[in-house]
Amino acid sequence: MRILAIDTTSEHGGAAVCSGDACLSLVQNEEPASRYAVTLFELADRALAQAGVGFSDIELYAVSNGPGSFTGIRVGLAAAQGWAKAFERPVIGVNLLEAMVERAHPVTDWAVPVLDARRGEFFAGLYRRMADTTGQHDEFEPAGSGQLVHPERLSSMLEALNRGGQCRTYSGGTIALLMRAHDLKARSLPESLSQEIAAIDIPGTLLEAIARVALRAFEQGESSSPGELDACYIRRSDAELNWRPSVVKAGS
Numbered sequence: 493m494r495i496l497a498i499d500t501t502s503e504h505g506g507a508a509v510c511s512g513d514a515c516l517s518l519v520q521n522e523e524p525a526s527r528y529a530v531t532l533f534e535l536a537d538r539a540l541a542q543a544g545v546g547f548s549d550i551e552l553y554a555v556s557n558g559p560g561s562f563t564g565i566r567v568g569l570a571a572a573q574g575w576a577k578a579f580e581r582p583v584i585g586v587n588l589l590e591a592m593v594e595r596a597h598p599v600t601d602w603a604v605p606v607l608d609a610r611r612g613e614f615f616a617g618l619y620r621r622m623a624d625t626t627g628q629h630d631e632f633e634p635a636g637s638g639q640l641v642h643p644e645r646l647s648s649m650l651e652a653l654n655r656g657g658q659c660r661t662y663s664g665g666t667i668a669l670l671m672r673a674h675d676l677k678a679r680s681l682p683e684s685l686s687q688e689i690a691a692i693d694i695p696g697t698l699l700e701a702i703a704r705v706a707l708r709a710f711e712q713g714e715s716s717s718p719g720e721l722d723a724c725y726i727r728r729s730d731a732e733l734n735w736r737p738s739v740v741k742a743g744s
Contacts, residue, residue, distance in 0.1 A: 493551045493710075494516075495509070495511070495550070495551070496508075497700070497703040497706065498535075498699075499556040499702055500525065500564035500571075503521060504520075504672070505520075506518065507535040507538070508697075508700060509542075510699075510703035512707070516545075517543040518539065519538045525564040526561075528568065529563075533571070536571070550575070551581060552710055552715070553576045553582070553584070554584050555572035555721070556585070556591065556698070557569060557585030558723050558725050559588060559615040559724055565723050565725065573718040582716065584706040584714065586706050586709075587617070589615065590605075590705055591701040592607075592701070593605055595698055596668065596670045598692055600666055600668040600690060601621050602618065602621070602653060602667045603618075604618055605670040606681065608676075608678050614643065616638065616640075616641050617638045619633065620632065620633060638724065647685060651685070654689060667690065668690045669682060669685065670694060671692070671694065672693070672698075673694060673696075679691075
């Protein structure tokens with residue numbers, strides 16, 4: 493199945509064409525995230541051209557729906573919705589935190605992906621390894637929704653999980669803290685954590701992981717129509733946070 497995967501949640505996104513586990517082309521963004529409204533279509537065109545296919549050859553659209561840049565997320569979702577509707581193809585939104593777990597796939601009981609959310613906070617997710625039908629532990633599943641947390645709160649959550657007796661011991665440790673290699677704020681977190689918590693840097697883009705997560709969801713019957721595609725902001729926008737209802741005076 494040919495998949496067009498796009499990520500506009502940060503400047504470290506882009507577009508890729510994948511088929512199964514193979515990446516046919518990948519074009520990484522080199523502009524600020526605020527310019528995706530201008531650059532995304534060029535990125536997609538280049539990815540398609542390098543793969544030797546057109547929009548009509550794409551069978552599934554995969555788009556990161558957050559968390560990340562509000563503007564970038566909206567641009568990516570709108571583009572994916574438009575393409576899916578125009579070519580009558582399914583589209584799947586992929587949480588960026590889940591894509592991080594897919595990319596790293598640590599040999600641990602728990603995976604905790606974190607992203608710098610600015611303003612001294614982090615986006616964080618909690619994923620646990622689940623048993624497959626053979627009794628072996630294979631894929632990860634979310635153990636709750638994504639959160640917006642301060643560093644101190646995140647550190648205490650990880651230490652509590654580490655001490656809580658909910659973990660079995662794998663060769664890679666019980667808990668993996670996942671960070672993107674360019675995320676300097678997140679990479680400073682391990683300095684305050686127990687040595688039993690493994691810190692893993694994830695380099696490059698997450699486009700191939702986004703495509704794999706979307707393909708797995710599609711095979712499980714989880715595809716969405718363009719109108720059902722939704723964002724995963726976690727934090728509300730500044731406009732929502734700063735909004736105040738206007739007061740209308742009597743007689744005005």
